[in-house]
Amino acid sequence: xxxxESRAPVHVPTREELRACVVLRPKPAEAPPPEHLExxxxxxxxxxxxxxxLREAALRGEGVSxxxxxxxxxxxxxxxxxxxxxxxxxxxxxxRLERKGGAKAxxxxxxxxxYVGLKPPAxxxxxxxxxxxWVERLAGLFKRKGYDVxxxxxxxxxxxxxxxxxxxxxxxxxxxxMTSAKQEITNLKADLRSGVxxxxxxxxxxxxxxxxxxxxxxxxxxxxxxxxxxKYYLLTEEAGK
Numbered sequence: 001x002x003x004x005e006s007r008a009p010v011h012v013p014t015r016e017e018l019r020a021c022v023v024l025r026p027k028p029a030e031a032p033p034p035e036h037l038e039x040x041x042x043x044x045x046x047x048x049x050x051x052x053x054l055r056e057a058a059l060r061g062e063g064v065s066x067x068x069x070x071x072x073x074x075x076x077x078x079x080x081x082x083x084x085x086x087x088x089x090x091x092x093x094x095x096r097l098e099r100k101g102g103a104k105a106x107x108x109x110x111x112x113x114x115y116v117g118l119k120p121p122a123x124x125x126x127x128x129x130x131x132x133x134w135v136e137r138l139a140g141l142f143k144r145k146g147y148d149v150x151x152x153x154x155x156x157x158x159x160x161x162x163x164x165x166x167x168x169x170x171x172x173x174x175x176x177x178m179t180s181a182k183q184e185i186t187n188l189k190a191d192l193r194s195g196v197x198x199x200x201x202x203x204x205x206x207x208x209x210x211x212x213x214x215x216x217x218x219x220x221x222x223x224x225x226x227x228x229x230x231k232y233y234l235l236t237e238e239a240g241k
Contacts, residue, residue, distance in 0.1 A: 044115070049074070049081055050088040057095070057106050058116045066136040067097065067104040105133050134176045134205065134235055135163050142166040142174075156194025160187075165197070173197040176235075177204040181212040185220065192226050205235040 046054065052074045057065050076082055089095045094112030098105050113120050139149045147166035154161050155173070164174040173191045177184045184202060191200045204210045214232055217223045223230065 044092045046088055046092070046115075047084070049076060050085045053085050054089060054094060054108075054112055055116050057108055058113060058118050060132070064105050064107050064130075064133055066133055066140065067106050069136045069140050070106060072140070103137055130205070131163075131176055131178050134203070138174055138176070138203070139164055142172075147172075155191075155196040158190065158194070160190040160194050162187075162191060162197075170198040171196060173200045175200065175202050177202060177209055177213060178206070179209070181209060181216055184213050185216050185223070188217070188223060188230065189220075192223075192229060197229075199229055199231065201231050201233060203233045203235050207234055210234055 053070060053076070056070055056073050071077070071082060076085065086095075086097070089112070090097070092111070092115075094109055094115060096107050096109065098107060108120070110120065135151060139151055142149050142164075147168045150165045150167070152161055152163065153165050155165065162173045163176045166172045166174065173196075175184060175187050175191065188200060188202065191197055202210070202213060204213070210232055217227070217230065
């Protein structure tokens with residue numbers, strides 16, 4: 001039994017005494033989100049996914065690439081991630097998108113080149129960029145059809161360079177014509193004489209150029225004799241799907 005009179009009085013601390021017992025700890029410095037890299041051009045900091053995408057586009061050297069080819073190259077399949085990456089890069093003024101037929105192409109602005117520390121390609125006109133775009137797009141098409149695809153591969157004893165070669169049961173050479181019918185006739189002859197290709201496809205987004213090449217083929221004795229190994233396609237909005 002507790003003697004009520006023997007108990008010590010209970011001390012209730014004042015507000016000032018309570019404040020004196022409080023130890024204020026410094027607020028820890030905020031670390032940058034782990035998925036982000038150091039700030040680059042103009043103080044902009046990209047996510048790792050956006051950084052990889054931008055570098056892949058720049059390292060292709062042309063300043064323009066097929067969008068779907070880039071997604072495949074960097075291993076990004078999520079629609080949400082794709083949307084975020086494009087929003088980052090376009091918002092930063094690093095890239096623009098243009099629709100080419102049924103697909104989209106990615107162009108790098110100067111600020112994008114600056115961010116990755118590379119220089120834009122010199123001496124390349126728009127024709128070179130468009131040519132590269134179609135080569136990449138066609139490469140993706142043949143890969144989806146199960147072909148082993150090689151870009152700008154040298155074939156035959158003369159080391160003839162072909163825009164694209166697709167290997168399966170047949171070995172198909174693809175030449176993307178952009179400007180010169182005369183040059184394409186030379187390419188077709190060299191492709192056929194290489195002894196490597198079973199079939200050569202001559203493709204172009206230019207209907208007039210394609211018609212001129214076909215006319216020159218009909219006027220050439222050697223190419224006429226191998227007409228069954230030649231096919232022609234106009235690159236349109238449906239190409240590459």
